[in-house]
Amino acid sequence: MSMSNKYPGNDPAINVDEVARAAERLKPWANRTPVLTSRTLDARVGGSVYLKCENFQRIGAFKFRGAMNALLLLSETERSAGVVTHSSGNHAQALALAGRLLGVPVCVVMPRTAPTVKRAATEGYGARVVLCEPTLAAREEAVAKEVADHGYTVVHPFDNWSVIAGQGTVAWELLEEVGPLDVVVSPVGGGGLLAGTTLAVKGKSAVTRVVGVEPEAADDARRSMATGTIQPSGDPKTIADGLRTSLGERPFTVIRSGVDAIVTASEAEIVDAMRFVWERLKIIIEPSSAVTLAPILTRKLAVEGLRVGVIIGGGNVDLEPFFQALAVKWL
């Protein structure tokens, strides 16, 4: 891993000041999530690890920050007209809750193959869900139609500067709370969180390294960094469902110039890391969040003697199988 400070580049349309403003803007709305430490974890890896726990964020994931920041930055006219996005994951519920809190109509385009529980949760926050065929073309067509019919503003899950600035407030709060760090580790899927993290970290402390982690099976960020152009990820099979998407253009302009390294984790390493956290730290994190701890636990990312920030993005996991089994045994 290089120690050089490759950031700030000149490409991004925003910088750390926009993250700082987002942090202020979100204060009345987002949870200031706790930073957890663990003797067991530190003893195992030989460093001091600070877990910024966005699984305790509203809707159970960091996505609330970006969605809320985007809505707070809309004009009155835009807020009245409403917003549309496409997502079957945490961004859908994040935008739905943000819209409910601000009285902004929210429409979410979801593939008809999305789990009914995700649809119900999004509708539970008052959003209107529009189903489409599970193809990129069908999704874009559905979003375009909603925009044409209702005058909605599109709030992309990650390829949006307001969203990126909002996600950057996670690392901003982490540094505010624990002080200087040697390295900050973030998962990378579409790149919104990693880009926001990079803006926040490099803007506050140029010598702190930023590392992105992704599943081996969805290593588009690694390949994109190596080639200098976005390499799409196809339809990767990974338990880390939040990280299956390809890098967005706006996140990539930040990541390309500011991130020090991208490392990957195998499916087995992701599951092992998730189990370690559930069993030893007693918090529920989703596979897309376990990804960040995996290379630290396997020592692929060496942290001996270092102060390491790790972003735990969320804790939304389907627990039905576990409680089904409990019910069968006890009820």
Added chain:
Amino acid sequence: MSMSNKYPGNDPAINVDEVARAAERLKPWANRTPVLTSRTLDARVGGSVYLKCENFQRIGAFKFRGAMNALLLLSETERSAGVVTHSSGNHAQALALAGRLLGVPVCVVMPRTAPTVKRAATEGYGARVVLCEPTLAAREEAVAKEVADHGYTVVHPFDNWSVIAGQGTVAWELLEEVGPLDVVVSPVGGGGLLAGTTLAVKGKSAVTRVVGVEPEAADDARRSMATGTIQPSGDPKTIADGLRTSLGERPFTVIRSGVDAIVTASEAEIVDAMRFVWERLKIIIEPSSAVTLAPILTRKLAVEGLRVGVIIGGGNVDLEPFFQALAVKWL
């Protein structure tokens, strides 16, 4: 529920001062566990709920406090000779870790029917495990033999004043952190935690009510309070494995005089409460801890407009079935 302050009685051999001293004594050793709050939980029950999270305690449960306090109070001679206890649960690991930290030899008598994973965990902390037949007589005989052979001091899991004082530091810290509360809710099995909680809470704030919760299927505390004498619980079938035991004599002297009410929770209510916490609060709590939240969620214990402290005793749950299923699907 009565508002009267029935405590302090004259029976207990210790009072709140001993809890305060235990809190000071444990500072270098025990985690000061976080107090969590949840908008979702508060909105659902209409009160302000403060969860004192001992699932984040060392060995994953409050039992470390009592075991450690007991060992710290031994004389040098007693420490050199070592200690013995009987437990197949959290107390076994708690005493084993406390012994390792202080260099005190620890022997744990376990029924030979105890899960091998519990035995391995206890031995992992360096304790010597002695197996016996799963009967009260066999257990007492095994403990007596160890005492006779090695000169061990017995550290009972709950019928021991040093242990009770140690468990009382949970509520002590809670009140220190969040200030006055209307009611504090604790689980009750052998009674060590509830007795310690009662000493701490009534000693600090006589008007604060103390409520104990136990499974309907193991309602020995309710029956003991009603009759004024300890009513054993037989071999109750409940998912709350930490609460199957009957009340101890020492805890009962405190509980009888100081606790305002004992309420019960059905197995389905316990599982529902556990699922609510895992899904919405993203922390792993064991069934014996979910018990305390069950009557609050069902409104059997009304908390509208109240400030409520809830003791989450631990988070040691067998996650093997969940991760087995994940591995089958993804690895």
